[in-house]
Amino acid sequence: MTQPIDISGYTRITESIRTEAKRILSDGTVSAVIGYTHVRRKGSTQPILITNPDDSEKLFFSEGCLNNLVVYLTKSKKDVPKTGKIGIVVKGCDLKAVVGLLGESQLKREDIYLIGVPCNGVLGSLINPATELNTKTIAAKCRECTDRMPVGADFVPPVELAAMPQMEATYSDKIAKLEAMTPSERWEFWKEQFSKCIKCYACRQVCAFCYCEQCVCDRNRPQMVEQSPRPSGNFSWHLVRAIHLAGRCVGCAECERVCPMDIPLNLLNRKMAMEMKELFNSEAGFEVREKGPLNSYDEHDDESFIR
């Protein structure tokens, strides 16, 4: 049964964001604000960087505000001004990326002003943006979201969140189904998925944690990963990405959302996150950590797999 989701609060959130953005730009708290704005197509949105307080009216929040804007704060986005404090609109899930980046020396808390958005969920895709938000169209990550209220933001619009209908978690379900398969069935599944990959690197480019100056997959001496968009190179690419994100990915699911070939990339990341929890009792994005699970160790780590 498809149920609608109450997002009536988004209008007031929009107003609140505009007022706050105007205030912090006017009083010099920040030099720029990164937020969402309308586009030509109904329901679609795009990120915007404003520096003029009068442009605050361009900002808004809706169920089409899918992007994790935190990617613009990373070093890989060189054209975003890095001088002065920057205000940024973040959903609870995006905020976890900020937390992760703080722990990886990529951001300084004092350099950012977080406008947190209480969130009832966003759409799963913008391919057909003029879609109503309901239990069917909602993004898979929102189905199992536990971060609707952004914790630790500098400003949160004073808006009560409407109650959410019960929704089943789809990732854990899909992961369990895959885990129940035989290795060769799983291989066939991923082979089909990865074969679709055209190496557009949208997954990498929207990822807040893919901030490397030179991706290991772009390297040709040695060629660690085949660059050609063939099933073989695609496999290596997605495996390398999954292992590099293990313990760091906060589950914003942007990689999966932007994949033009609909590869369920977040399944890999969720699976690794589950393993990190199980193996090392580690979850990304909740606190600024000095060391992530894969750059620390415990003498008593499980080694039942080692002879």
Place this chain on the structure above:
Amino acid sequence: MSRIGVFICHCGENISRTVDVELVASTASQFPGVAFATDYKYMCSDPGQSLIKKAVSEHRLTHVVVAACSPRMHERTFRKAVEQVGLNPFLCEMANIREHCSWVHEDREEATQKAIEIVGMLVERVKKNRVLPTITVPVTKRALVIGGGIAGIQAALDIADAGHQVVLVEREPSIGGHMAQLSETFPTLDCSQCIMTPKMVDLANHPNIIMHTYSEIEQVDGYIGNFQVTIRKKARSVDENKCTGCGICMTKCPQKKIPNIFDRNLGTRTAIYVPFPQAVPNVPVIDRENCTMFKTGKCGVCQKVCGPGAIDFNQQDTLIVEPVGAIVVATGFELYDITEKPKGSPIKGYGEFGHGKIPDVIDGLTFERLASASGPTGGKILRPSDGKEPKQVVFIQCVGSRSREKGISYCSKICCMYTAKHTMLYHHKVHDGQAYVFFMDARVPGKSYDEFWRRAIEEEEAVYIRGMVSRLYQKGDKIVVMGSDISVGVQVEIEADLVVLATAVQPRKGADALAQKLGISYDKYHFYSEAHAKLKPVECATAGIYLAGACQGPKDIPDTVSQASAAAAKVMTLFSKDKLEREPIVARVKENNCVGCFACRKVCAYGAVEEKEIRDRQGNLIKMVAYVNPGVCAGCGTCQATCPSKSVELDGYTDEQIVAMIEAL
């Protein structure tokens, strides 16, 4: 284009028996990039090495692969050989076709095929090898010794005697440490102070030793050969240069009732004091917490009586920076204070023995002060509560130690011997007294140790009861000690006049904080960790830092002195050269690519990764990147496997080299 030489060794018949070496050589000669390949009976022999050298010159070889035994055996030999004819040693690799092939496989065909593949792998690898210049690090030939107990004193004297400057830092106002507190020492029962004080004086007078007492380590920067140590010299309130040590200040000080910590609070001292009469330096210090002048602003008696005018109430802490090349850590131990559960400590309290509540339950070190001729009782065994001579004394061993449930699972090692010593000293001083010892086992290995322990029982009449004490309580002026003798299975109850607890040996408080400043590791008890339990027992994993004495684990005096001399010898070895040469297998950061996530620093066990600023020509900060200090890097490569963008690369084991090997298979 590379011109690789491949040299296949027969190793007598060790290789050629199972591997067709001629076939390996002829196949290798067809590998892309190989300019010359041959086989020879003993490649490591003089003629074998000459053959390689000649081939390098004649065929203008750029790289060399020697297929022979394990590189662990002869890599050095062959690298040296090629170096003699002008090739960088790191352009020579060994293919292990003996230990990993001819000796472990019988089938000639299989073994030959495997040998060919191993050679092929190394040929591909060596193509990617780069010239690696030897890394040299200058060495400052000055040593820092932290701690002025017997370990620090011994290490400092040894290094200084070898002609190097030593900076010794002691936290207390005097050097001497615990050994200065002891009465007599096992197993010879010679007077501790008699053997200790001359060493203290030697140290103070040594032209090569700079002594900073009443000082602590503030900060340690740098790395092996090049440390910068900041020392905080605490305000003594007495000018060391002016003070003559006459002692009149102490005689005149009106504050006389301050418990004397050196005497385990048995005696008293003044507010301006030296910890003990033989203190080195013999310069008093004002205990500002108890000094009337500091408390009320009125007094200043000491200042008035001081002839040379050495008293300075306005003295401030000063910071001194000492450049040193090596550091010996000798911070020693302290006894587990069982009075109450220490706050925040993982170790649980030991309330049941009444220590701290019953005045006549004392610890081993307090007993030492009672037995010491220079102690508060002048060497008479008198119990603290009423000054009476105890006629029945119960000694309890393993208090705290070896008790997993209390949090200290290790053996404190020295207690068996000192308890035996205590029973003897007691017997010597109180002829009609009886000593009882509750013990779990007697652990007395060591030269003349077992004999010593036996003497305590057989000649000095100490009664040893195998078992633990279950309860202890005050009854009148007696202390009732209840326990079980498990060797005979009976309950024992002794009415004792004095109880002496052999409490556990623990690292000094703050040992962890110091370790963090030094960048060395420590175990869960905060004992410092040696680099290798067996083969590097005095080295820290952090190069240039060495351990001596009980800070590394419970130790008696002979062991401590041995380790101190060993640490000194290690320092002298380091100082024997002007420059430190090390294998250039170190990690390097590609600063262009590094985004400064510092994952490398998080996994580096050596603290070799530093932050570096990258600035443009105008001096604007562009970014922070990682920098691997080649003097500190040990070359494990964990950083590279961790770096997502491979912006740090381990020379000698680059991704190119490894991938080349994988692709050759």
Place this chain on the structure above:
Amino acid sequence: MHTEKPKHDFEPKIIAFVCTWCTYAGADLAGTSRMQYPANVRVLKFPCTGRIDPVFIIKAFQQGADGILISGCHPGDCHYISGNYHARRRFAAFRKLLEFIGVDLNRIQFSWVSAAEGGKWVDVVTDLTERVRTMGPMVEFKDLALEEQWSGGLNSPDLQEIYEAM
């Protein structure tokens, strides 16, 4: 000594990634002790298991490895203090990923082999070789290497015929 060895239809290619201080030395000891084991293994020496990058494992499979061994110092014995602890975590995670994408973990063996454990080296290598031999070739990655996106492939039926004729 020289017993007739059985000939097998399939000889798996085993690639071993080992640290130089413990396992490489352990393999050396197996040699000096003249122990015997299958000749299928090719050893790649690393300073420490901490240096072993998961990408190497993918690369090895792509280059035709049928089985992979990763071996280093026992916990607490790492020459570099903690490299093996880091490796343990890294591969605990990576093997889960491999399993999830459908690699049979029976093809990958992790072990601690010290410099004194020549016998253990022999056991580990022998067991892995025999196990992988019964599993047959690791075809997944090799097949993958031959796959093309349809537009880049030349595999229409008539072309197949032409190729076969050539």
Place this chain on the structure above:
Amino acid sequence: MQKQITEANLRLLIDSLLLKGQRVVGPRQSGAMVLYEPLSSASDLVFNEQPRRSAKEAFFPICEDLLEYRKNGQQIDLEDIEPSRFPETVLIGVRPCDAAAMPVLDSVFSWDYKDQFYLERRSRTIIIGLACTSADDACFCTAVGLSPGDSKGSDLMFSHLVNGGFLVESHTDKGALFLESWKDRFTEPDGSKTLPLAQPEATPFDLKKIKGWLDDHFEDPAWDSIATRCVGCGACAFVCPACHCFDIIDEGTEKSGKRRKFWDACGFSKFTNHASGHNPRDLQPKRYRNRIMHKFKYYDDKFGQNLCTGCGRCIRVCPVGIDIAGILEEIEKK
């Protein structure tokens, strides 16, 4: 020449082509999306959805081998890929916005260097277009001078008939020949009406005016406001029917390997990275500017055509909602 074909006959035709060993490529369901892929039977064909990727990959594959090398001892053997081996292909159900890109691409691939890999595939393929009957708000073919029924680039043009089946119009000799050789399957038009064409909401751009602005505004603050948001992926270029940049790389080992050509995108930060490390397009707005400039100015300067057919794919897939039609509108207003 006009003909008519029933849906049943079309399916028979496709199956006959397949039986004959021809490769038939058309829109087919691939997971949750539709892609141009080789059909294994006529029933694979899907007409009601625009394929996620354009049809360009039939001539310009995502990735293709150019040659193979093998080191044999000290000598190196090279084996070229023979373009004459490419299969005869029928590309069917092609959207007008995809087909229209082919003649545009022909210019660049047969200009100073004749790309045999492209041209051979092109000569061995017949393109059967299909008029569009539905459009979404990303579609803007009408804004760039095309239409949902445009036959540009198609050898044969199919249009849905109201009562099922298709009206078939041949626009080239190749098309006519095809009709001739499969004449049993086609009938003469019976005058049935075709379904109304899709009507994209877009109003035509003044492309001359846009180009005029581009001619003078290589440096302009507008680029920053347009493209600072661009994250630098290749999604837009890869789904685009007209983008045609590629990279060539040798993949393999010291012993053997292949030289491969595969899609590249000007949005990638490494696209213009020099060996020295210098990158003339060091920031994303410069890269995005190139995308617009190439499509509406450079290509026009060189070949008198522009590189956009208004298919709207880039708008749909852009991770950050960049809307090329919106941008053109903005430029037009300047």
